[in-house]
Amino acid sequence: MVHGSGAVDHSPQPPFGPPPGAPAGCGARHDVLSVFRWHRGDPGDPAELLAGFLSGNGLPVRNLGRTGDKNQTIGDGAICGAALYVSADAGCVMAGGMLGAPTPVPGIPDVYAVVYGHSTKYHDFAVGDSWSLGPWRDSWSPTDHAHAVEQVRHAIARGDVYQVNVVGHASAAYTGDPGPALRRVAALPGARYGGILTGDGWxxxxxxxxxxxxxRAGRIITRPIKGTRPATGDGRRELLASTKERAEHVMIVDLERNDLARLPGTGPVRVDELFAVRRWAGLWQAESVVSAPLDGDVGLAGLLRAVCPGGSVTGAPKLAALAEIAALEPVGRGVSMGALGWLGHDHLDLGLSIRTVAVDGHRVHAWAGGGITIDSDPAAEVAEAAAKAGPLRAALRGQPPTAVS
Known part of the structure; x- marks a missing residue:
């Protein structure tokens, strides 16, 4: 193991399931070859340290438009790719924003990368002891959440920001094997990045x-989601008709367009799809597609600095929104609102770590929130966050995904 600005080791961790974004053709045939960790407060630039680690393992992070050598090997197996995780805190450091409250899961690194090689056998994600989940304990009350919404509306009225995403945290004690519960979360309908990442005790x-x-294929893409309603006929019609939701959505699309446009090496940015309504579990959500061609060298470190933390979970302007978030949220965002996905030899695919839970050996942690504009209704924002958290809590308890607890 190497200590310092990031730690690297070669010790495999017991998996609970396939990592997020791993190629479907790989199934569960992955062996851990090398691991990188960086925690908030560690020295060094996390974006550069991560890129250096991955480049040293033969992955094409200096020019993401280049196809790598799929036959390069380390140790006993051919390198398949790497699972990547970048927390909201790490993204804030990369962007030069103000850090907020500390994470409630300090054992989980803020940057974590696992390089995988192909294995000749499938992992058996066996079920262990029975899982028991205690009552949820929220980091703030509905009244406190509503007050934070009002504070954002005041900041918007002062001209400090245009929009801010506020997020709440909840945790519950558990006993037994969390593996089956985590797999139920990862399998929720609409989980484009469904998967599980494991480390030492978490x-x-x-x-x-x-x-x-x-x-992928010479193009960079982001798909911001803003706007949520229950997955009913009335909910869909209400989402499509909401001027508030559409204004909030378009504001974030513009922010994401700007994030891509200021990245050297990209060509003209375009909006391929605007405010398309798609389903996640028991909710309708509005999604757009923004893309640009890669006209020059685009490296992983510069890309992460441009897009992290994600605009749809921060607000606009991004740095001003981060300052508001730091002042308002009593508990850190932990593993939520960051980046989580896969780097292969010929593509990078990182999801925003919304609808994401963490276990630390004693408690399970979950986060949910929403974007606040001048027209936001505090009670409606509190209800929306509860609706987003509902399928996660239901899955953890083994209930149908439409259940809300």
Missing amino acids: AMATASPETLVEV
Whole structure:
């Protein structure tokens, strides 16, 4: 193991399931070859340290438009790719924003990368002891959440920001094997990045439907999601008719367009699809597709600095929104609202770590929130966050995904 600005080791961790974004053709045939960790407060630039680690393992992070050598090997197996995780805190450091409250899961690194080689056998994600989940304990009350919404509306009225995303945290004690519960989370309907990442004494599971950034076939893509309603006929009609939701959505699309446009090496940015309504579990959500061609060298470190933390979970302007978030949220965002996905030899695909939970050996942690504009209704924002958290809590308890607890 090497200590310093990031730690690297070669010790495999017991998996609970396939990592997020791993190629479907790989199945569960992965062996851990090398691991990188960086925690908030560690020295060094996390974006550069991560890129250096991955480049040293033969992955094409200096020019993401280049196809790598799929036959390069390390140790006993051919390198398949790497699972990547970048927390909201790490993204804030990369962007030069103000850090907020500390994470409630300090054992989980803020940057974590696992390089995988192909294995000749499938992992058996066996079920262990029975899982028991205690009552949820929220980091703030509905009244406190509503007050934070009002504070954002005041900041918007002062001209400090245009929009801010506020997020709440909840945790519950558990006993037994969390593996089956985490796999239920990762399998929720609409989980484009469904998967599980594990470390020493911890694990995170995501059911994220949202693309933070994808680089594939010479093009860079982001798919921001803003706007939520129950997955009913009335809910869909209400979402499509809401001027508030559409204004909030378009504001974030413009922010994401700007994030890509200021990245050297990209060509003209275009909006391929605007405000398309798609389903996640028991909710309708509005999604757009923004893309640009890669006209020059685009490296992973510069790309992460441009897009992290994601605009749809921060606000606009991004740095001003981060300052508001730091002042308002009593508990850190932990594994939520970051980036989580896969780097292969010929593509990068990172989801936004929304709809994501973490276990630390004693408690399970979950986060949910929403974007606040001048027209936001505090009670409606509190209800929306509860609706987003509902499928996660239901999955953890083994209930149908439409259940809300």
